[in-house]
Amino acid sequence: MVDLGKFALSSEKSELGVWAEYELGLYFRIARVGSPAYERRMMEVQRGNRKRLTRGSANDPIALRPFIAQVCSELVMRDWGTNANGQTDINGNVIEGAQPLEIDGKIIEWSPEAAFNILNDQRFVDIYLWTLQVGQTLDIYREDEIEDAGNG
Numbered sequence: 001m002v003d004l005g006k007f008a009l010s011s012e013k014s015e016l017g018v019w020a021e022y023e024l025g026l027y028f029r030i031a032r033v034g035s036p037a038y039e040r041r042m043m044e045v046q047r048g049n050r051k052r053l054t055r056g057s058a059n060d061p062i063a064l065r066p067f068i069a070q071v072c073s074e075l076v077m078r079d080w081g082t083n084a085n086g087q088t089d090i091n092g093n094v095i096e097g098a099q100p101l102e103i104d105g106k107i108i109e110w111s112p113e114a115a116f117n118i119l120n121d122q123r124f125v126d127i128y129l130w131t132l133q134v135g136q137t138l139d140i141y142r143e144d145e146i147e148d149a150g151n152g
Helices: 011-016 038-048 061-075 114-117 124-136
Strands: 018-023 026-030 076-080
Touching: 026 114, 026 124, 038 124, 061 076, 061 114, 061 124, 076 114, 114 124
Parallel strands: none
Antiparallel strands: 018 026, 026 076
16 A cells, blocks of 8 residues: 555645755755646746747747746745755755855855846756756655655
């Protein structure tokens, strides 16, 4: 018998995010893609840009990127390395000494606008894709870690 409770998602982790390492000690706090808040906001953005989206771009990932980046900057990418020190990552390890985010020698503090600029910048397409991937990894948003959901 499988205990369905082992698959329950934590609303706190889903909405506030969990810390995940991108590379080289750069951490981002990523909330769940597909949360109710995400879905509501995505519908609002799509409704507000209906004319632009119905001109054949509704299925074009390049055309959709600014809209997805907008929603992700507001609700998915919740913070980055500047405030990660002392927090725990998705494996429960304490993050020690995370460095501030810096672009071209300039320290960038987290804000939805700064997150949008990064997520929508072609130079950082890998961070954009990684953010979406992490945000869709349901295991990290579960209330409890699943050790064995099989017989037991």
